[in-house]
Amino acid sequence: MRVQTPLPDALTAMTDALIHGNGDADLRRAAYNAPVEAMTYAPMLRGMARAYAPVEPSADFMRDLKTELLTGKKRPVRVKAAIVLPRIHPTGWAFAGGFATLGVVLLVLRGIGAIFASRSSQRPMARPIGQ
Amino acid sequence: MKLFKRTPKPVDLTTLSDAELVEMARTEKGAFGELYERYVKRIYNYVYFRTGSAHDAEDLTARVFTRAMAHIGQYTDRGLPFQAWLYRIAHNLTANWHRDQGRRKVIPLEDYITGELLGDAPDYLVEDEEELEMLRAAVRRLPEDRQQLLMLKFVDGLSNAEIGQIMDKTEGAIKSLYHRTLTALRDELQGISSDEDDDTRRKHRS
Numbered sequence: 001m002r003v004q005t006p007l008p009d010a011l012t013a014m015t016d017a018l019i020h021g022n023g024d025a026d027l028r029r030a031a032y033n034a035p036v037e038a039m040t041y042a043p044m045l046r047g048m049a050r051a052y053a054p055v056e057p058s059a060d061f062m063r064d065l066k067t068e069l070l071t072g073k074k075r076p077v078r079v080k081a082a083i084v085l086p087r088i089h090p091t092g093w094a095f096a097g098g099f100a101t102l103g104v105v106l107l108v109l110r111g112i113g114a115i116f117a118s119r120s121s122q123r124p125m126a127r128p129i130g131q
Numbered sequence: 132m133k134l135f136k137r138t139p140k141p142v143d144l145t146t147l148s149d150a151e152l153v154e155m156a157r158t159e160k161g162a163f164g165e166l167y168e169r170y171v172k173r174i175y176n177y178v179y180f181r182t183g184s185a186h187d188a189e190d191l192t193a194r195v196f197t198r199a200m201a202h203i204g205q206y207t208d209r210g211l212p213f214q215a216w217l218y219r220i221a222h223n224l225t226a227n228w229h230r231d232q233g234r235r236k237v238i239p240l241e242d243y244i245t246g247e248l249l250g251d252a253p254d255y256l257v258e259d260e261e262e263l264e265m266l267r268a269a270v271r272r273l274p275e276d277r278q279q280l281l282m283l284k285f286v287d288g289l290s291n292a293e294i295g296q297i298m299d300k301t302e303g304a305i306k307s308l309y310h311r312t313l314t315a316l317r318d319e320l321q322g323i324s325s326d327e328d329d330d331t332r333r334k335h336r337s
Contacts, residue, residue, distance in 0.1 A: 008310035052285040057175040
């Protein structure tokens with residue numbers, strides 16, 4: 001009589017086969033002897049393997065960080081700026097934009113005020129009150 | 132009398148074990164460089180999938196190795212391999228990052244980029260990416276330790292024994308936790324898909 005692999009063991013074996021083996025074929029091989037239920041996990045395991053496929057860090061980042069660690073030479077400012085800039089909260093950008101707009105509006109109003117002031121000084125003086 | 136002083140042969144660092152490199156790294160930075168080469172991609176991947184942002188992954192990876200280098204003198208291998216020690220640093224820094232992010236919600240830049248790029252992609256690719264994103268979202272809703280387990284399994288491809296060393300649990304406990312995690316995830320995904328089916332049926336009726 002064949003001894004069935006317990007489900008937790010089968011799931012671990014299926015995952016390891018999927019990640020380190022030849023994909024789907026090895027996953028099915030690992031599920032052989034496992035309870036029928038084990039194969040209901042297979043689509044999800046395949047999805048997980050695709051959703052979390054390893055990514056490659058940039059070569060510049062790896063080289064610069066190694067230099068920084070081994071020589072104490074800091075990473076270039078552009079690298080740090082590239083890390084920091086996208087993390088500035090949108091509210092921060094909104095505030096900065098708001099202040100800039102307000103500054104421009106105030107400058108325009110001041111300019112308009114100056115034009116009117118120069119025009120009114122060219123008009124004849126009004127008669128003083130009480131005369 | 133010796134005419135020439137014999138210079139010692141340079142050691143090939145790639146042939147040394149982690150434990151030997153750690154011993155050397157206490158006095159020689161080159162040895163730490165070899166450890167860095169061995170683990171930088173793994174740590175980067177772990178942090179990348181835990182944060183969802185390449186910029187934060189670079190920042191946190193740099194912090195992990197800076198901290199490891201600063202404290203390597205204090206590290207002693209009492210049944211905790213260097214790899215597990217490094218992952219624990221990465222885990223602690225990522226947990227702090229999540230705590231800080233909880234205070235201010237920031238949408239990773241990649242979300243916009245992926246969204247824009249997918250706009251031009253064929254339909255089947257968009258659907259595929261939508262499904263994968265649904266899966267990632269379901270994983271993000273899991274408790275912290277289960278997310279860590281899935282990352283170490285799928286992203287870093289570690290065995291249950293290695294994960295046990297990092298998470299301070301036995302191999303059997305990890306196996307059992309993995310089973311429970313997958314079952315919870317499968318049930319949640321089935322719940323989502325059945326909700327979607329109900330919505331589709333309702334739309335067809337109306």
